[in-house]
Structure formats: C-alpha cells, structure tokens
Amino acid sequence: MSGPDQNEGPVDEFDWIRRCLMPLAGAPEALGLLDDAAVVPSRPGFDLVITKDALVEGVHFLPDDPLDGVAGKLIRVNLSDLAAKGAEPYGYLLATAWPKGTGWAPREAFARGLAEDQQRFGLTLLGGDTVSTPGPFVVSLTLLGWVPQGGMVRRSGARPGDVVLVSGTIGDGWLGLKAAQGGLAELSTEDRAWLAGRYRKPEPRLALASALKGHATAAADVSDGLIADAGRIAIASDIAVELDLEHAPLSEPAARWLAGQGDRDAGLLALAAGGDDYEVVCTARESCADALVQAAAEAGVRLVRIGRVGAGQGVETRLNGRLVTPERAGYRHG
C-alpha cells in the first residue's frame, strides 16, 4: 500500500483524523479526539489492564495485504493479550506513521477494518497520534481492558505440580503464513484458504476470561509459538514447563499437513514452535484442571492438557516420553 495514489494528492493527517477516525471515537472519554488526551474515569473495584503492540509493513504483514485486514489483525493480536489476562476489552489509542503521499484509499480501508472489529469486540477509539514517515507503514496500538481488582491472570502464578493446558489448535498460524505466501502446494485449496484465514484473522480467546479468572494459576497468549510462550510462563513463574507434544491439539488441515511430512517429529516440533496462533497457554492446579476445562467448554473453547509444571527452569519438550529439542525456541520477527 506504500506510495502515493495516482488519482489524488497526498492526504493531510488532520483531514484523515476528521474523516476516518472521529467516527470511531464515540465515547465521551475520547473527547471527540479534539483534546490533547483521553480521560478514563476510575472504575471502583476494577484494575485497568494495558497492552501495546506494533506492526511494521514488510515485517508483520505483506506490502500488498489489504489494510482492513491489517487493522483487524492489529486489534486482534492486542485483544489476544487481554484474553490471556482474563480482561474485558474497553478501548484503544492508535498511532499511525503513514508513508509520505499515502492517499485516501488505504486510509479508508484501514479505518474500515478498525470499525468492523471495534464493533465486533465492543471497543472504542480513545485517542492517539498520526504522522508521516519516509519509510514503510508502521502502526502501534495501545489497548485497555478491565479486570476485577487484583484478578488479572499473570504469567507468574504457575507452581510445581500444576497442569499445563492450551486452547484451540496449534501451528495453524505458522502454516497459514506459508499458505498466504503461496506455499503448501501439497494441501487442498480449501485447507490453504482456511489456514491463511487463521493467520490473517486470528480469533482472540476472550470467551476464556471467566474460566481463566476462576481456575488458572497463570496464562499467556500464544503469539510467538507454544514453546516460546510456555517458556515465558516458566521465566515469570521461575518454574519448569514440561510439554508433551504428542498431545498438541491440531486442526484437520494441520493434521493433514503433518501426515505428509517425512519426519513427523520434526513437523510436530515446527508446529509447536511456530507463531501467530493467538491461542492461550495456561496452568492450573491439578485439582482445578477439570473445572477449568469444563468452564472453557461452556464458553465454547476447547482446552486440552499438554504438560505439567516442574521445579526446575525453562521448557522441556517431549514426544512420547523422549526428550526432543526444537531448532528454535519460537518465532521471532526480524
């Protein structure tokens, strides 16, 4: 989307705010985007949960990806952080750095994507900044949510003896990126399209909020890969996570891909190390694990046991009891 439109001159950043962003900022806290700042009233009995993620064109999305989808992904990857914390989405601030000369069409597409997902997830635009850049499009979103006071599910609460669980299916995001880039010719068109959709439009696990708050000891979202994000729980909790990869939940397309791999173990490791799943990995006391699975199921989300917490440090990955070592700890952008 970089570079000027051929049909029109460059767009003034202030005009963009007026035409595209003000309609997204209906809450009184946003002050119509006419002030220096937004004002969030104190909500007694609740803590504010704040997360911030940035996306860069050419790093986190492809230059010809439609910008409504990029806006949606930006909102969803931030919502995924809230989901893992058991928080309820509230509002966001947005900073966009548009390539010099960017016209209306990409800006309108981006705002359309914001509008669609903020309605879907009950969000409102609170404020932000918009500037121009001689480089590629860069956008940063600060997302706010609420949790009952003291109730945020942290990465640091896992204890030895806990069970490790993961939501949904693992590895679809990594396969979906390959599919979006034209790879995975061995799969059907339908499988490739489904996987690309999982990569482009992840579904944040907000439905898990109540189950996690009620039963989990720790949780993190799976953005950089199951192994890497389980590793972050291990670091924050100062414990060891042992993962049994043969229990990793796979989608049918991912299972078909795995069946076609010569080295099944390497394939399974790759799925567990791949990023962009936006599932939730969490821990719970053994005595609470069934209640957690049950509460998640009632919220429409499948949670499966995939390992346990030990007294050491770091992550151990096993396949049918054998220790296996991933080539890389997880997906890291650039």
Add this chain to the structure above:
Amino acid sequence: MSGPDQNEGPVDEFDWIRRCLMPLAGAPEALGLLDDAAVVPSRPGFDLVITKDALVEGVHFLPDDPLDGVAGKLIRVNLSDLAAKGAEPYGYLLATAWPKGTGWAPREAFARGLAEDQQRFGLTLLGGDTVSTPGPFVVSLTLLGWVPQGGMVRRSGARPGDVVLVSGTIGDGWLGLKAAQGGLAELSTEDRAWLAGRYRKPEPRLALASALKGHATAAADVSDGLIADAGRIAIASDIAVELDLEHAPLSEPAARWLAGQGDRDAGLLALAAGGDDYEVVCTARESCADALVQAAAEAGVRLVRIGRVGAGQGVETRLNGRLVTPERAGYRHG
C-alpha cells in the same frame, strides 16, 4: 543512527528489553516486563489521563540527533500534553521500531535518555513492544497521568468573555529548529545554542497543574504553534479566539532575532505560527485571570494575557488592533 553498527552484530529485540528496558520498569504494575500486559490499580477519586505521541526519524528529529536527546524529547512532548490537562505524570508504555541491524550503542543511548527523564519527572516504564523495521526509526509513547475525578482541564471549556493567556515565551522552538539546522547566522553563538536547546529539550509546564485546575476554563499545549493550538481550543469550545500578537511573550534571543527582521509584523506572525514551544495556552474567566496569573507565578511560571474569547468561530490574529493573517495556521509535520 540508522543502519548496523560496524563493531558488532545486530541486537535481538528481546535482549534489548532485558538489558536496557527492564531496569526502567521498577513499578509492580509493570510486572517486570515479563507479562503480556501492565496492570494499573484503580485510584479512587482520580481519573486516568492518557496521551500518545509518535516520532519518526527524518521527520521529527534529524538522523544524526543523539538518541538520548530524542528519548528525552519524546517524554517531554507527551508530558506537555499532560501539563495542559492539569495532570500528574504516572507512567508510560513504549513501542520502538528499530531499523534492522541496529546495534547496542544507539539503543543504550535511547534508554539512557529515558532513564534520565523518567527520574526527573517521576515516571516509570509500564510496558510496550519492540520490533524491527526496514525503514527509519519510529517510536511511539503512551503516557498516563492522574487528575482528581472530573478535574481534567479540557480544550472545550472556553466561553465568550474569557481571557486568553499563554505561558513562558513563544517562537523559541521554531527558531531553535533553524539554529539546530545551522541557520540564524545573524545571532550570537550563545543565542543560537539557547534556542536550539529550547527545541531539543522543551520544559513541560507541569508546574502549572494546580493553577490550571483551580482557575482555567480550557487549556492546550502549544506544540503546533500558538495560533494553531489556540485554534484547537476555539474548535473544541465552539467559540472564537482573538489574539493580540503584540503581547506575545518573547525570549531575549527571539526579541533580538525579531529586531533584525525587515518586516517586524511578518516576523511576529512567524513566531506565533511556529511549532515546538511546548508552552500552555489557556483561557479563564475575566474575574479569575489575576488569580490564575498569581498562582502560576507562585509555581514559577509566567503567564501573560494575549487575547480574549469571542462568540464566533476560529482564530483572529491582531497586531496593534489591525487584523493580520498568518500565511499558515501552524506548523504541521510533513
């Protein structure tokens, strides 16, 4: 600062967080930067004020500007927004997009600048994101502050009959950018250095918080120029602002520069339209204006009357009673 260091390999973004950012995140709310999000406890009786500003290399600062200074300016331009709202600084989230291959030296310089100003202004790092980019350095900061419940000074409170006042001196930022770029040869070395310092290291008017909360009807920070930012109060309050530019407070170096201009009126207009002053423009009831000036003086800040609020719309600029029209409404970055 772009491009790889010659002496060392590229730096992993996670290593940068560990080595440079974790030491800045001492508050329990930041969870040691080990979690998906920060958690801000509700503060009964207070509202949270949130502002977000982004800077781009080559647009808002020069590629060879030292990055400790850029970090300081980023913190200060955000603090200036809080100052105009009467808010007390609390903490910030940071998103950095570093050019691929950026080594330790620029990152450490940037973190040093953050450390210095967060100590000076009583801030703490709460969270954020760090990514790489094929383009120039882009950084976005989300700043949080507290105001007593319902007490935020808005842009929208000005009413006809109010007095318009401005803090400090006007036009130094615009002259300072010229000085920093090697211009203003007609001025002394000392004047050029002082003006460049005003551009590079603005002093946010946080000391005004109590005076503004007690006596002002509306306020905005002067980031895009006195005329443009007074215009934003006019839009948000749906009133007209009339500015008497002959009362614009000038620093001695700015006054010396103005004395050397052939067209004094054009020079004064340029100072009032120039950006980057980070002063505060505000309004007050006529009956409260003296109390506001007095309270500001007790806080060590000079406020002077520079106009009044009328019943129309927009900004009228006058010079000794004559209506004058600025060539541009204010400084807008690219």
